[in-house]
Amino acid sequence: MSVTRTLLRLYPASVREHWGLMLETDAQSAGWRTWPNLVAAVVDMWLHPVIWPAESIRHRRHRAAAMALVVTVTIFVIGRAAAASDSTLTRHSHVWTLTDCALLMSCGAILILPLPRTGRQAVTTLLRKAATLVVPLSIAVGSLVFAWGVGRAELSSAQPWVATCFWLALAAAAVLASRIVWTTVGSVALTPPGPARLHLGFAVLITGGALASWITLSAAVRGGRFDPMSALTGACLLALTFTLVLTLNDLRRC
């Protein structure tokens, strides 16, 4: 397979299918000089799921909610990693702690959750969908329960294999949760949040993400020393929060 074709396969499916052969022919005829531009465009498209070709504005709202949930799960995992390496981040020596941010972001996540529809067809579709997701869902819940149990013990003093299992379980839960969220996009069984609820949810998530970034970044320069790990974590949280801002901005424009 040619490099151009490989790059085109990295596009979100709906964009690829919508422009189809026209995009492929143009990219093939432009040759290798267009590769950097294609890479930038692919990254740009994945950062803006709201603008992908969609059947309706409802579909776009559903994608925005899915994007926000995936970003929130990622922020949770990174925040958990930061808290495990620096316990002061969750201690009440600050006005806000990462635990408070997690609670705030949980509220935001609840606000943007798509709701199940009523009606026989919707319920049947939802049950069928749930049946296909029962295995990944069980693994995700099991991983979270395991991670919660291990997380309550002091990780630094735990056996290395326990710590490894903890991070693997948390990562598996995050990946599966994100996958479940994306597979339900556009489902007829779910109603995406209304514009007001979605905007409020995004505002809460952005506030929570910005606070978590600020706490982590301020910990990087605490006590006259510079902690590169906290700085990197803070920068990651800030970048993820920025993707939420981008999605909110796209929602306003579309």
Add this chain to the structure above:
Amino acid sequence: MQAHHDAQILVLCALCDGPLHGYAINTAIEKMTGKRLGVGSLYGALTRLEAKGLIESLEEVARTRPVHLTPKGRQVVEQELRTMARVAEVGLRGLGVEPA
């Protein structure tokens, strides 16, 4: 952000004459500016403009999908071009050059 905006304006201007497909849009842009847009930038601009309701895809013709301006797109491009014309006029007058 500015680069995205510029690409969108160029695509809108290229579509003022009527519906075109991707390659033809880029050829029209090359005629206007002397440079083609990167393929990623072109289809990124088309996707954004369609999401904003400024352009619309037509039925596939010979495995290509032409796009055309919507009434809202026409209004937006006219407004943008008028603003650009005013800016150009003021700038050229400041330089002591007669506007074309």
